[in-house]
Amino acid sequence: MQGDGVHQGSETDRVDALKAGTAAAWTQLLSHHGPSLLAYAIRMLGDRSTAEEIVQDSLVNIYHTIDRFDGRCSIKSWLYRAVHNNAIDEIRRRKRYVDVGHEAQEAYFDEAGRWINDCPGWDGLAPKQMDEKRLLGIVRQQMDRLPHAHREVLLLKEVEGFSGQEICDALDISPGNLRIRIHRARAALRAAVVEG
Amino acid sequence: MIFFKCSDVADKISDIIDERASVVARMRFHSHLMICANCRRYFEQFKRVKELAGKVSPDDLPEDFDHVMGFVMNEIDKKNV
Numbered sequence: 001m002q003g004d005g006v007h008q009g010s011e012t013d014r015v016d017a018l019k020a021g022t023a024a025a026w027t028q029l030l031s032h033h034g035p036s037l038l039a040y041a042i043r044m045l046g047d048r049s050t051a052e053e054i055v056q057d058s059l060v061n062i063y064h065t066i067d068r069f070d071g072r073c074s075i076k077s078w079l080y081r082a083v084h085n086n087a088i089d090e091i092r093r094r095k096r097y098v099d100v101g102h103e104a105q106e107a108y109f110d111e112a113g114r115w116i117n118d119c120p121g122w123d124g125l126a127p128k129q130m131d132e133k134r135l136l137g138i139v140r141q142q143m144d145r146l147p148h149a150h151r152e153v154l155l156l157k158e159v160e161g162f163s164g165q166e167i168c169d170a171l172d173i174s175p176g177n178l179r180i181r182i183h184r185a186r187a188a189l190r191a192a193v194v195e196g
Numbered sequence: 197m198i199f200f201k202c203s204d205v206a207d208k209i210s211d212i213i214d215e216r217a218s219v220v221a222r223m224r225f226h227s228h229l230m231i232c233a234n235c236r237r238y239f240e241q242f243k244r245v246k247e248l249a250g251k252v253s254p255d256d257l258p259e260d261f262d263h264v265m266g267f268v269m270n271e272i273d274k275k276n277v
């Protein structure tokens with residue numbers, strides 16, 4: 001995919017170069033993943049300067065501990081896991097962590113599994129009904145207000161386009177857990193966007 | 197269970213979207229949508245929001261990463277000296 005020298009080799013070659021401390025390999029790694037890592041941290045933390053500190057510290061720490069990387073997951077997942085864990089620690093330290101509530105969709109259905117009220121709708125969501133840029137602004141804003149546990153899976157799955165395995169590795173969760181969390185997170189985002 | 201209830205449809209949506217549902221589940225899901233306007237609407241909204249969430253990022257990467265990059269490379273240089 002990448003046309004540069006470092007990214008043409010296998011992941012093992014790249015990891016070897018990183019472990020050897022090759023500056024070019026580190027520059028490549030940082031320029032390839034750094035901006036996305038920072039974007040992820042900004043969306044999780046809500047402010048850029050703290051996000052920069054978190055990403056800096058995580059990357060420096062990764063540099064010092066790269067020998068411990070055992071290749072059981074991709075280097076990308078490893079980077080995200082480090083930034084994610086540090087971001088969550090910081091959010092918890094500031095007591096700003098928003099846990100997942102019980103906003104389960106069962107509330108929509110009666111005991112027989114039928115809609116209690118009609119599915120709440122927002123016709124503005126239909127393509128061509130509203131300027132897409134404005135819609136994207138609304139989706140983004142609502143995503144940034146979701147509980148962190150929902151936000152993190154949506155950022156990795158929908159925004160970053162991670163595979164299921166990569167998300168499991170980055171968040172240290174099981175595939176079964178991921179499946180449930182993705183569904184709940186999407187349902188929460190739908191509710192936030194459609195129902196406000 | 198032969199027919200999906202509305203709540204079954206809601207539970208299965210992500211599996212359908214991510215193409216993880218079995219053939220039988222897909223048939224039950226889409227059969228239900230044919231007779232239920234509420235679930236059709238819910239499914240369309242779900243898909244649309246997912247699609248929009250995937251479009252949020254491209255113009256959204258921080259432009260200036262030099263500051264962070266400089267900091268980290270400095271640390272690396274320190275160790276290499």
Ligand SMILES: [Zn+2]
Nearest residue numbers: 201202232235
């Ligand atoms: Zn229905």
